Amino acid sequence: MDRASPGLYGAMSRMKFLCSFPGIGSRQWPLGVLAVLLIAGCSTLSFRGQSPEPAVSTDTEENRGPRLVAELTIPLGLTYQKGEAVALVTGLAGTGSDPPNSSRRNVLLNEMQRHDVKNPNQVLSWPSTSLVLVRGYIPPGAQDGDRFDVEILTPSRSETSSLRSGWLMQSQLRELAVLGGSIRSGLPIGLAAGPVVVDSLFKGDDDSVYQIRGRVLGGGVVKHTRSLGLGVRSKAGSIRSAMMIASAINKRFHTFEHGIKRGVANPKQDDLIELDVDSRYRNNLVRYMRVIRSIAIGPRAAELANRLPDLERQLLDPATAARASLQLEAIGNPAVETLRKGLTASQFEVRFYAAESLAYLDEADAVETLGEATRRVAAFRWHALTALAAMDHVSAYDVLSELLHMPSAETRYGAFHALHTRNSGSPIIAGEWLGQQFSLHVIVTRGEPMIHFSRNRRPEIVLFGHQIPISPPQFLSAGKRILITSTEGGRLKVSRFAPNEQTSFVECSADVESMIRAIHQLGGGYAETLEAVRAAKKRGLLQVRLAVEARPRASRRYRNTRIEETDTAVAQGSQPASPLPDLFSNRLDSQKDAKKVKKKRAASQTVEEEKPGFFVRMTSWFR
Incomplete structure (x- = not known):
């Protein structure tokens, strides 16, 4: 067993590996040994001895x-690997708290001492700091150095009132368990650090619960490649x-x-x-x-002459079209003509599954149907966009470019994300990083102007439209230290105020892009920009659509009787045969995790300290 690796295939695979050792299958190993092995992970896998x-x-x-x-x-x-940590957030504006004595505090003190932090107990007592719980999910197939989102939460007994403007100090994410009332951890599987954006900014709601929860977008870094x-x-x-x-x-x-x-x-x-x-x-x-x-x-694999007609029959039947299209896609180029026949079917579901498989074979014939699915069928939108992003053919680029002008916020941002994934340097979506804090993209569009903020993968602002106007305000806050006012000439004056600093200001045109650049120039980041834009929209200073994370919902279904044309269509019918593609999935936003957080809010959102027992805690690894 390689103790330097957090494991190839996640907790379930490690369980199978452990059961291949003599004694585990017959329960001869002590529970503590089993727990340590489970947490530590292994780099090899075996199924010997399994049923x-x-x-x-x-x-x-x-x-x-x-x-x-x-x-x-x-x-x-194909499972997500959950990493957790007890960590420290700094830079709070007097809203932090001194954590009570607990195993979490002890874990954090040990970590601070390991990093040679002087007087760690004194640091924890400062109102500018707060103990927090950190969790992130490393996706399947992640490579060493890949980035992922991490969620920040305060413990249930914390007196911290807000994490706004905080900075998560670097912490090591590990798979955790509880043994004998104490937290036990495995080897590090990732690192986490960066600016915290509280949920109240994303949701536009000042509820106190949202003030003590947030994210560091792209703040997690994978330490080991997952095979x-x-x-x-x-x-x-x-x-x-x-x-x-x-x-x-x-x-x-x-x-x-x-x-x-x-x-x-x-x-x-x-x-x-x-x-x-x-x-x-x-x-x-x-x-x-x-x-x-x-x-x-096997020896019959080459008998395509007999196999293709049968698969064609299955492809044209909506009940078996999804499975047949996968088998045809698995055959590859010899199956292209059969898949093309599916594009002429009367049932849209058949046409979609045929087009999706053709896209992964980079066949231009897929593009028209996938474009239609993106525009008009919300249940298939994300699968269609992912398939278009996978194509090299120029026709896919043309369709995605056209989708940037659609009325639907989901469709427009989904097309942008697909284009960015396909080629981040594409001229029509290329942007720039402002001080390595967030990326800004300005899209030329024939559609209505729109502003989009991401809540997933990276801090990103997309402006659909040039020079989106904003009415000069009497005052508008962008965080604790930046204030936006109007000038006599109808321009914006963006000023920064800070203790023991000379007041600085920048004047700019009264448009959103200029305001964002001025906020950044004065030291503002993603959170400050989002706060200013939200406040401007709420006060009627912005007359354009504002969207935050226009992403899919897994509950959508397809109805054969008619094609839906809205973002919010949820109806009785069939769901897509495949789960949400990785391109648009976000583990932190899944309905299952949201329900778990709500249910366990009164106790603990990550690692329970009190009485759950090892096996109760362990079950969360396999969900």
Whole structure:
């Protein structure tokens, strides 16, 4: 076991690994040893000694056609890895508090002493500091150095009244558990630091609860690459089987290393195959895994002449179209003509699944249907945008560019995000980082002007429209130290006031972009800018639409009877066959996590100190 690694495939995979050791399956190891091993993590994986997994059918007619990879394997590495920490926020304007004696305080004191902080107890007593709980989710397939969002919360007994303007000091995120009433932690899986943006600014609500919760956008840094893989089911486990499965995968997918072409599948042992990610699927890993598990293996895999007509029949049936399209996508280029037939189907659902698969094969014929899905079908919008972002064909770029002008805030920002992912240097969406604090993008648009603030991945402001006007205010606050007023000439005067500092100011034109740049010039950041724009909108000084995190909701369904044309359409019907793509998903905003936070608010939002017991706490790792 490699003790320097936090684990390849997350807690569930580590549990399976541990059960392969003699004694664990028969409960001969002490609970404390098991807990330490679970927390520490392992860098290898084994399924020896496990009960066979139930077969996963990928076709209703299991006896027809070749066997699929799914029948012999289970996917590994698709779970999120939760990292937590007890940390310190500084820079508060007298709204912090001295934390009560607790195991959390002891953890933080130990961390401060490890970093040679002098008089740590005195520092904790300052009203400018607060003990906080930090959590973040490292996504599947994350690479060393990738960034992710972290959430900041105050403990339930904290007297801190606000985290506004705070700075999260660097902390190490670890997988945590509670043993014997004390917090036990594994090896670091990530780092977290940066400016805190409180939830009250994102939500436009001064509720006291939102003042003591917030985020550091992109404030987490991954310390160890997370691999994807396939576990070979125990009945099929052999080096020959692993090599046969890998060979079938490598005929379909490959990557390049130092200019040398090689397959994505690497059999590490008889029950484990590691997978590299094909670049076209890097923002939709669940789909990538589903396509790989839809690849045919064995001597009948080449019998396409018999297989394609059957898959065509399934593709044209809405009940089986999603599964058939994945199997056709797994075949690759020989299946393109069959998928094109799906584009002429009368049912939109069939046309969409055919187009989605064609997009991942970079076929231009997919673009028209995906554009229609983005504009008019809210349930399929995010899958369509992700597929368009995966394409290299210029027609995908043209459609995404047109979507920037749509009335829907979701569609416009979704198209921007897809274009940014596809090519962040594209002239129509290119922006600039202001002092490494946030990025500012100004989009030329034929649509109505709109301002968008992100709440996910990176602090980002997108202005849809040049020179968006703002009425000069009598006064407008941008944080605690920056004030915006009007001049006699109808311009804006942005001033900074601070103790023991000379007052400084900047005059600028009365438009949003100029105001943002002036706030930044005087030391304001993302939070201060968001506060000023929200206040201007609330007071009627801005006559344009303001959107914060125009992102999808998982509850949307597609109705066959009509196509929805709004952002808010939720109706009875079928949900998309695939989960939300990585490009638009945000673990911190998931409904499941929101419910857990609300339910446990009175006790603790991250690591419970009181009486939950180890196994109660451990269950959260597998959710």
